[in-house]
Amino acid sequence: MSSDDGTFVPPRPPRRKAPWIIAGAVVLAAAVWGGAEAYRAWQHEKAECAPGILRKGAREECIGVSDGSFAFDPSLKEVMGKIEAENERVEESGKQFVSVAYIEPLTTVKGEEEAKYGLRGELMGAYLAQRELNDPDLGAGRGDLPQVRLLVGNLGLRSEQWRTLTGDLVAMAKDDNHLVAVAGFGQSRGGTKNAVDALRDAGIPMMGATVTADSLSDAARPGFFRTSAPNRDQAVGAVNYLRAQQKKDPGFKVAVIRDRNEDDIYNTSMSTAFATAAAGRGLEIEGTPLEFLSGVDGVSNAFSSVADKVCDLRPDAVFFAGRGVNIRNFIYSMSAPDRRCPVTLITGDDAVGAYYGSLESEARREKFRTEWTDSRVTVLYSSLAHPALAGRLYAEANNPLPDFLGLYRTEFGGAPDETMQVLQDGQVIMGHDAVWTLGIAIRNAAGPDGKGQVNTGATLQMLLQLSGRASVSGLSGPISFAPDGNPDRKPMALVRMEPSGVYTFRGVLTP
Structure with a gap:
């Protein structure tokens, strides 16, 4: 490079950014990244009620599947605690297990709290069926393999959050949760039918407990069964x-x-x-x-x-x-x-x-x-059920209700007459029969030694076999299924x- 008079001038070395400027920029970038990560974590935590259970919809309902560790509502805390303890025992046993999900609209609004207490009864019955299936001393000779984990899912108020929940359930049928069937379903509403259709499309067999609308059944597309008499x-x-x-x-x-x-x-x-x-x-x-x-x-x-x-x-x-x-x-x-x-x-x-x-x-x-x-x-x-109904439908020696009453009092306490009063509305009985019937199909799929592979397809196949003389002794009466999945001419209580x-x-x- 030359000056104006032709004298050679060596070029300036390029300017270097001061090390402290570079270090400051790095620190600032890290702070911005860390702040963004912290904000995302805060947002994620804010969006979660518990791990895997998200706040959804305008009411920010807690939607997802719990192993009992998250109760969804204070009124369900006792029974969910028992479910959690039994699930932990199953996992620690080292025995082969499968999972059954019991799904319901577990959130309600003011003025509908009576539905919540009905749901508590259903979950109590479902838990008692789980205990009977897992303990050979309680299971009426049905064995204890595979063990059954009971999961509980929330469909949201009036089943409006069915899409999120069914997505979770479909994923659980494919991962190490070994989900093989879904029970419950609550009231007969549009969201309930959407959930049933989504699970049917995914090949996951279902067992309705107290859901009764006729349109849920479809003989041409097997997958939905119920222990409850349809409308x-x-x-x-x-x-x-x-x-x-x-x-x-x-x-x-x-x-x-x-x-x-x-x-x-x-x-x-x-x-x-x-x-x-x-x-x-x-x-x-x-x-x-x-x-x-x-x-x-x-x-x-x-x-x-x-x-x-x-x-x-x-x-x-x-x-x-x-x-x-x-x-x-x-x-x-x-x-x-x-x-x-x-x-x-x-x-x-x-x-x-x-x-x-x-x-x-x-x-x-x-x-x-x-x-x-x-x-x-x-x-x-x-x-759908009443404690007096079983005595009218079974011979005294074959009535499953007395043994069940003993288990109920062991788990939840109460004098015999108090227990009978609790069972009068049928919710506990129907929750029990839905899970118990699925459990029988699961055991049949596992074979006499309990070692057969049990998945959604095998469970569905065995549910289809529960017809005619091959009935299940439910607390609400003998249960066998017609081709459309409804109970075959099952009596009800007036x-x-x-x-x-x-x-x-x-x-x-x-x-």
């Missing part, structure tokens, strides 16, 4: 009962009240099944159905009008195609001093939702009991619900 059978049982009353008394009048909420597949299938059965068996119905629409404002006003119409018609009985919570609306409306016309309401298994749950104030529950008595409404329903909260067994209903 079709419940409606036929109700029609048979009412038709018998009309034969005894030709003047016996029957009316119908139905919910027009099409999203609730329990209501719609109950209404359709009853209309079909009534037409086929010659049951005479007074006029057109009296209607209301759940899930929108003004339900109480609608029931005020429905109650007036009932008192104008003066039927001896009404068939109610709706949820238990709406039976409560009807009772309140019928308790008005200018109504109080005597009527018998007969309905399906969701009637248990009419009672206020244990979290409701005693003053409110006492008010409802008083209003119910004043209303002169008698409530009968087709119960139960009267008392304002005091007692469920009185009235007889056996047959479909």
Whole structure:
């Protein structure tokens, strides 16, 4: 390089950044990266209720699958703790095991707490079935291999978070959780059907416990079974009962009240099944159905009008195609001093939702009991299970209920009469029978030595074999399956619900 006068000027060496500047930049970059990682970790922790259980939806519900270590709700803490302890024992035993998931809508909103306590009963029954399957001294000669881990999953309020949960379950069927079947499913809603369809597509066999909508079954696509009588059978049982009353008394009048909420597949299938059965068996119905629409404002006003119409018609009985919570609306409306016309309401298994749950104030529950008595409404329903039913369906020597009562009291305490009262609503019994029946299929798939490979396909194959004479001795009665996965002509209990909260067994209903 030359200057203006031609003198050579050596080029300047390139400027070097000071080491402290470089070090500072490195430190700053690390701090930014570390801060971003810390923020991501904070966000992840904020999004999780527990490892693998995420906050989902506008209500930030805890959605996912728990081995019992996360209880989902304080009301479930005791039974989830027992499930966790049994799962730990299974894993520490070193024996071959498979997993069964019990899924339900485990979160509720204010005013629906009674559903939560019904779910607790189902989980208690599911846990007791797990104990019977894993302990050869309790399992009625069914062996103890493979051992059964019981997982619990939350579908979200009204089963709205079904997509996230079913995704988790499908993954668990492919990893070291060895998931081979799913039980439970809660209420018959649109989200429930979506969950069933997703699991059926994934080849995972299912066992409904208290879910009853007819549209869940599909003989052409096996995979969904249930120990609960579907709405079709419940409606036929109700029609048979009412038709018998009309034969005894030709003047016996029957009316119908139905919910027009099409999203609730329990209501719609109950209404359709009853209309079909009534037409086929010659049951005479007074006029057109009296209607209301759940899930929108003004339900109480609608029931005020429905109650007036009932008192104008003066039927001896009404068939109610709706949820238990709406039976409560009807009772309140019928308790008005200018109504109080005597009527018998007969309905399906969701009637248990009419009672206020244990979290409701005693003053409110006492008010409802008083209003119910004043209303002169008698409530009968087709119960999926009742402790008195087994004694009517089994010979004394073959009745599985007495041994179960002993196990129940060992695990959860209580005097014999208290235990019978707890079992009256059928929730514990149905939770037990769903897991117990899956367990029998699992053991059959494992073979006499218990060493056969058990996966979703093998479990499904053995469930298909539980038909005809190859029935399972359930607490709710013998269980065998028709080609569509429904229990084959399984009897039900006709139960009267008392304002005091007692469920009185009235007889056996047959479909």
